[in-house]
Amino acid sequence: MAEKKGSSAKGGKRAGGDKRERILQAAIRVFAKNGFYATRVSEIAKAAGVADGTIYLYFENKDDVLVQIFEDRIGKLLEILRRVIAKEETVEARIRRIVELQLGLLEEERDLAEVITVNLRQSSRLLKQYAAPLFTKYLELIAGVIADGQKEGVLRRDVSPRIAARSLWGALDGLALTWALGTPERKPDPATLRKAATQFATLFLDGLRARD
Amino acid sequence: MAEKKGSSAKGGKRAGGDKRERILQAAIRVFAKNGFYATRVSEIAKAAGVADGTIYLYFENKDDVLVQIFEDRIGKLLEILRRVIAKEETVEARIRRIVELQLGLLEEERDLAEVITVNLRQSSRLLKQYAAPLFTKYLELIAGVIADGQKEGVLRRDVSPRIAARSLWGALDGLALTWALGTPERKPDPATLRKAATQFATLFLDGLRARD
C-alpha cells in the first residue's frame, strides 16, 4: 500500500528477481514466527507486500516456498562453510569455526536459523526429499574434517567420524533450540551465545582429542 | 465392525480408560508415520478402531491428543530416568545410563521417540505451553547430575552444567533423528545403536572429565 515501487533507476521490469527474493525473505520471517503449517499464504503475501496470487508466479505452491528456502539458503551456507574450513589451518580451528558459524547464524539470521531448526522436521515427505540430501552434505563436510583430524593423528580414532559429526550437529542444534524457543522476540545475547559456543567447542574437542 | 467387544470378564463399562489408551497408542503410531499436521483425526480413529466422534469424548481436540501424549509419556519417562539415576553410584555410570536410556527408547518405542523428536518442534504454541516445561525438567535432571559431578570434582568446572546438558540432549536427539528419518520402516539395528551410544558417551565423558 504505502509502498514505493521500483525505487531506483531502471524502473520495475527486472523487479521480478527482486520479488522472488522479497517473498522468500518474508516467508522466512513468517515461518519462523508461526511455523509452516500455521502460516497462511496470504500472510506471506502481506509480509512481502505482494498479492496472494503473485506468490504463485514464483513458486509452485506453499510447499515449494519452503523447499526453495532450503535450496537457496542452505546452499549458500554450505558454500560459506566450505570456504571457511578451507581457510583454517588446523583441525581444531576448523571445528571451532564450524561451531561459531552454526551458532553465529542464530545471531545474524535468527529467523532462518529457526526455520531450519524447527521446520526441518515438519513435513517428512518434504524433509526427506529436499532437506535431507543437503543436510547430509552438511554432515559429511563435518565428518570429513573429523576424519582428516584422525588421519593426522590429532583426533582419536575410536570414534566414527559420522557419529561424531552427528553429535556435533545435534548438540549445536540443541543449543540453538534453547534460544529459538526461549526468547520469543529478542535476539539471544551475543555474549551468552559466544560463551556457549566456546564452552561447547572445548568440551567437544577435549573429548575428541587423541589421548596421549 | 469385526471387532470383539468387551472381551474378557466383567464386560464393557470400565472400558473407558481403555479407549483413551487405545486412542493414545494409535495417535502415537499415526503421528510418527505422517506427522501431526498431515494426520487426519479420522485416521487416528480408524487406527484406534473407534468412531471419529469418540476421540472428542476423551480429548478436547486434535491438539489435545498431542498434548496428552506428551503429558502421559514424558511424565513416565522422567519417572524412569529419576529411578535409574538414583540407582547408579557414580556420575559416569549415571551419564552412561542416560545415554543408553534415551537411545534405547528408540529401540523400544520407536514411534514415541519419533513423535517426541519430530513433533516436539511443530506447533510452537503447543510446544511452549506444554512440552517445554517437561522438556526443561528433563534437562534439569541431566544438568543436576553434571553439577553433582562437578561438586565431587569428577567433572570439570569450567563448563556450565546447563550448556553441557543441552549439548548432551541435542547430540542424542541428533543421533536419534538419523535413524528416525533414515530407515522408514525397519527398526534401527540395535548393535549400531549400542555402538553409537557407547562411542558418544565416551566422547562426551572424556570431554567433560576433570583434567588432571
Place this chain on the structure above:
DNA sequence: GTGGACTGAATGACGGTTCACTCGTGGACT
C-alpha cells in the same frame, strides 16, 4: 495498442468438530 507482470475476490476442497441418534447395561420394580 500489446504483452505480460501483477492483483485479489471467488472458488472448491478438505477435514475438524458437532450432535441427533443407537444400543448395551444395570438398577428398580413387580
Place this chain on the structure above:
DNA sequence: AGTCCACGAGTGAACCGTCATTCAGTCCAC
C-alpha cells in the same frame, strides 16, 4: 426371576469455516 426404563458411551454423516489455489481483469512499460 423377568421386564422395563433411564442413562450415557459410542457412532458417523453432515456441517461449516478455513484456506490454498485460480483466473478474469487491471495497469504499466514499451
